[in-house]
Amino acid sequence: MNKEWEMVIGLEVHVELSTKSKIFCSCTTEFGGEPNTHCCPVCMGMPGTLPVLNKKVLESAISAGLALNCEIEREPRFDRKNYFYPDLPKAYQISQLYKPIAHDGYVEILVNDNVKKIRIHEMHMEEDAGKLIHSDFDNETYPDYNRCGVPLLEIVSEPDFRSAEEVSAYLDKIRALFTYLEISDCKMQEGSMRADVNLSVRRKGEKTLGTRTEMKNINSIKAIERAIENEADRQVDLLLSGERVVQETRHWNDDKRFSYAMRSKENAQDYRYFPEPDIPPMIVTDEMVGDIRNNLPEFMEAKKERFMKQYGLSEYDAGLLVLNKKQAEFFEVVVSEGVEAKAIANWLIGYFSRSLRENNLEFEDLDISPVELSKLITYVEEGKVNRKEGLEILDNIIKGCGPEDVEKYIKDNDLFVSTDNSELEAEIDNVLSNNQKVVDEYKSGKEKVIGFLVGQVMKNGKGKFNPSNVKTIMEKKLKGEV
Numbered sequence: 001m002n003k004e005w006e007m008v009i010g011l012e013v014h015v016e017l018s019t020k021s022k023i024f025c026s027c028t029t030e031f032g033g034e035p036n037t038h039c040c041p042v043c044m045g046m047p048g049t050l051p052v053l054n055k056k057v058l059e060s061a062i063s064a065g066l067a068l069n070c071e072i073e074r075e076p077r078f079d080r081k082n083y084f085y086p087d088l089p090k091a092y093q094i095s096q097l098y099k100p101i102a103h104d105g106y107v108e109i110l111v112n113d114n115v116k117k118i119r120i121h122e123m124h125m126e127e128d129a130g131k132l133i134h135s136d137f138d139n140e141t142y143p144d145y146n147r148c149g150v151p152l153l154e155i156v157s158e159p160d161f162r163s164a165e166e167v168s169a170y171l172d173k174i175r176a177l178f179t180y181l182e183i184s185d186c187k188m189q190e191g192s193m194r195a196d197v198n199l200s201v202r203r204k205g206e207k208t209l210g211t212r213t214e215m216k217n218i219n220s221i222k223a224i225e226r227a228i229e230n231e232a233d234r235q236v237d238l239l240l241s242g243e244r245v246v247q248e249t250r251h252w253n254d255d256k257r258f259s260y261a262m263r264s265k266e267n268a269q270d271y272r273y274f275p276e277p278d279i280p281p282m283i284v285t286d287e288m289v290g291d292i293r294n295n296l297p298e299f300m301e302a303k304k305e306r307f308m309k310q311y312g313l314s315e316y317d318a319g320l321l322v323l324n325k326k327q328a329e330f331f332e333v334v335v336s337e338g339v340e341a342k343a344i345a346n347w348l349i350g351y352f353s354r355s356l357r358e359n360n361l362e363f364e365d366l367d368i369s370p371v372e373l374s375k376l377i378t379y380v381e382e383g384k385v386n387r388k389e390g391l392e393i394l395d396n397i398i399k400g401c402g403p404e405d406v407e408k409y410i411k412d413n414d415l416f417v418s419t420d421n422s423e424l425e426a427e428i429d430n431v432l433s434n435n436q437k438v439v440d441e442y443k444s445g446k447e448k449v450i451g452f453l454v455g456q457v458m459k460n461g462k463g464k465f466n467p468s469n470v471k472t473i474m475e476k477k478l479k480g481e482v
């Protein structure tokens with residue numbers, strides 16, 4: 001971007017809460033499902049039905065508000081936001097305008113080794129709308145109301161961002177806080193976290209804000225970064241050529257790498273907000289807030305610090321382990337089984353993440369007994385089972401087809417490294433006598449062919465022999481020392 005200019009960005013982030021039921025009825029919030037099977041008269045907006053607030057939504061919102069260092073509103077209220085859209089059958093959305101559940105907070109982000117505070121203007125609760133399915137088959141559009149009434153939190157930041165990196169650090173931070181709170185899975189690709197980017201530009205040193213545009217619902221952090229760079233350049237070009245930026249909503253097409261205007265921006269007045277008459281104002285007591293505050297989890301940074309201190313891990317290892325709360329907790333259980341911290345850290349950061357990636361799985365998908373895994377790691381680390389075979393077992397465990405009893409499996413399949421050298425020596429003699437030509441090559445000075453011979457023994461041993469042991473004994477035999 002042009003060096004004399006700066007971008008100014010404010011974000012509106014929507015997060016879908018992972019409560020079991022919807023915000024104002026008892027329908028399931030489960031993602032997907034046959035269209036229009038997760039709904040009822042309430043979430044389909046039938047006249048005469050009454051919404052009842054799901055208490056879990058209020059509790060999740062309070063914990064989120066505290067995690068965002070916000071003040072919690074003690075008399076929050078819901079308001080109606082009126083607009084028509086085919087996926088909004090009531091023709092209004094129940095949201096919060098006048099008394100949102102949380103306000104005046106901040107989060108700290110780390111960009112280029114600098115800590116920066118991003119102020120949170122407010123966070124409110126609202127219901128999600130349905131979806132429109134555009135059918136290629138008959139060229140029609142069909143509404144699916146399954147998502148109607150799924151609870152959302154909307155977090156509105158102050159216009160404090162000055163770069164795309166700051167924006168992605170902030171989104172990572174919100175995801176970390178909310179997944180640690182276990183109130184949302186924050187998956188952008190599934191739409192459970194969505195960000196609207198408000199962006200304006202101005203000459204550096206300028207104090208007043210420029211006219212902004214808004215880009216809605218971009219579904220990956222990478223795409224958001226590209227959209228930001230592109231929009232900032234577009235606005236600077238406009239202003240430099242003497243034109244104006246029009247306040248409007250733009251759609252970012254990430255495949256074609258350009259945006260286009262969708263509609264001129266509505267203001268709050270356009271929605272004719274008024275207090276939702278079907279839901280009485282709520283009272284949030286000190287006791288409720290106090291209870292929730294006392295039960296907040298240890299968050300990512302604190303956990304990382306503790307892992308470094310308590311387990312002697314490097315900052316790098318600790319940082320990777322705590323990226324996922326489930327993984328961090330799993331790590332601690334395995335350590336409590338007596339496995340050395342550095343060993344399990346290496347397994348999780350290395351083999352686990354590789355195998356998860358290859359199998360297109362996430363840590364949450366795994367169903368692994370920490371006790372059984374501890375045994376496997378211990379056997380491999382102590383050389384009782386060869387790494388190759390150990391990792392094959394791990395791979396099967398990750399795929400969900402591993403043994404339930406690791407020790408029994410290893411015994412049944414004769415995978416323990418043999419401590420009986422006579423068995424090994426017999427196998428070495430066998431390989432040497434069957435490969436006379438290779439043995440002659442070795443003896444004539446081509447010593448690296450020993451790799452092939454060791455490989456043959458290892459192959460025939462099917463995991464029973466230790467490779468360095470095989471090599472030592474084989475060398476002795478080839479040199480006539482034994």
Ligand code: ADP
Nearest residue numbers: 008009010011157158159198199200209210212
């Ligand atoms: P609206 O109610 O019209 O959506 P808000 O005042 O709620 O507008 O602001 C929405 C978001 O836009 C906030 O995150 C805010 O920080 C951001 N924002 C407001 N003005 C600007 C601006 N001139 N440039 C960049 N971001 C802005």
Ligand code: MG
Nearest residue numbers: 012156196268
């Ligand atoms: Mg807004």
Ligand code: ZN
Nearest residue numbers: 025027040043
């Ligand atoms: Zn319902």
